[in-house]
Amino acid sequence: MSNKDDKEREYSYTYSQLLKKFYAHYLSRYKKEFFGVQFLHIVGAVLVLIPPLIMREIIDDAIPAGNVNRIFGLVGIALAVFLVDAIVKNITIFHGHRIAQEIVRDMRDDLYQQYQRLSMKFHDNKKTGELMSRIVDDLNKLQEFIHHGPEAMIGSVVLLGGTVIIMLTLDVRLTLVTLTFVPFLFIFAKKLIDKMHKAFRKTREAKADLNDRLEDNLAGIKVIKAFASEDSELERFRMKTQQHTDYRLTAIRYISILFPGSRLFNAMGVLAVLSYGGYLSATGAMTVGTIVAFYGYLQQFREPLLRLVTMSEGLSDFFANTERYFDHSDLSPDITKTIGGKPGKEPIKGRVEFKDVHFSYNDDEVVLNNISLKSEPKETIALVGPSGAGKTSIVRLIPRLYEVEDGGVLIDGKDVKDYSVRELRNSIAMVMQDDYLFSDSVRQNISYGKPGASEEEIIEAAKAANAHEFITEFKHGYDQQVGQRGLMLSGGQRQRVALARAFLKDPGILILDEATSAVDLETEKLIQDAVERLTSSRTTFVIAHRLSTIVNADKIIFIEDGQVKEQGNHNELMDLDGEYARFYKMQFDSPAAS
């Protein structure tokens, strides 16, 4: 998924802009430690260059001279080099990873906060899986690169450069002969690594596809069971897992050629040292110590070279991931007022007014067209109309889940845009169709309405919502887990937990969307009682398909095609004998209505 996006995406930043942004936003706060670690990478690479020289010294000078003290002295130096190297590695491995981890933690927290900040319009168009993959997978890859990228670049360049320089100073002829394998190794490795990365990219795409399928299927497992489509779904799933396996095996095939192949190329260099170096030594043109030193350098040539070749792909992944990151983190939320902000002095009374409101979710369809309506504090306003008329869209504008395009929504005479979002939403409770419960205990789900609520308050709210009784019948009472999305509760129980949550919030404005749908008559009565208790002391907007529940509303607004067609109380609208009356009669004439 993520990589498909890469291909379709138009690049919005240049590489240098990305680097500057990444540095300014995230790296700069760790700059001292980060550059300290990079310096140690240089030190570490230089240290690796020393032992072959010590070896040469021992073989060429100390041993022929029979100088035991010098041998032990040189061994002592080698020991010190190894010790310092171990300490340097310990520091760079730990702190390099720590800094990368902390940078990525900061990025992850920021991106999550950004997702919370972005409006529903953004979320409507995004798959949960895609956002999760940006927060989890992309940033995991970034974290690896933040540490290993500079390590490979700096460490490998110093090590390879230092090796070549030392070899040249030891013997130019042998250097030229032994390094002839390097261009071949480079081309061989580059070709295979490119192919390998292509296969890995395909593997990631296949994995994203697999995740999408899995997410959809597990969420819709009830439908799969109900339609007995397990076999065909299994077949589709198997195709995806097979595809994933095939791409992965292709990548592994390349790896299985790359590593032995590159060792073989490297071995060519070693053989050249032994043969040409052996020849030079036999003819007295070279010391044995030099051959041993060359041997040592060649042994450690292959790995940094491969790391360097891999770097280009790592670097382009890094740019792709940081760009995807900033693409989202730079989006400006269309709900612009801060989430925080100072609350007003007066609590909201609940006078709500829509003034010539126009709204659409996207360019394709006008959803609300010139809506004007008004409620006095504590009134109950019922929104009625055919499916898709725009009722839910109207109530979503009150807590500013979406922004009106034209006109305004006013609460107590003040535009919702002029409230801090937190104050506004703290004053409104929504009980929506099939409300979302978090995978937590009943208690936690109720207290979501008022964090820090006391046990008494929670129980009181549950009682008012006619939920206390069934909760106490649970094995674990208020500690009962409700399962993912509350699926371990019945529909009617879920609605009453959601109502208890609203009771506890004690809002100035209440929004009820189909709060009594899909339950039996007895449960509906319990819910209706709770609803009446809840609505009596606050402004309430209620959307109900069963019109019996709203005949007593102070005002009924009949909505059709995103417009207010009629408004008044039940009797007035029945007298009018228009659309509402027709709607009402149709419902009460139908056998399902009773």
Ligand SMILES: Nc1ncnc2c1ncn2[C@@H]1O[C@H](COP(=O)(O)OP(=O)(O)OP(=O)(O)O)[C@@H](O)[C@H]1O
């Ligand atoms: N998040 C969304 N993104 C895009 N379009 C949407 C979204 N939500 C609703 N719509 C569209 O807006 C229109 C009005 O939908 P809305 O949910 O407000 O109607 P409704 O009267 O509440 O319907 P119902 O009674 O069936 O719930 C419909 O055409 C619907 O397809």
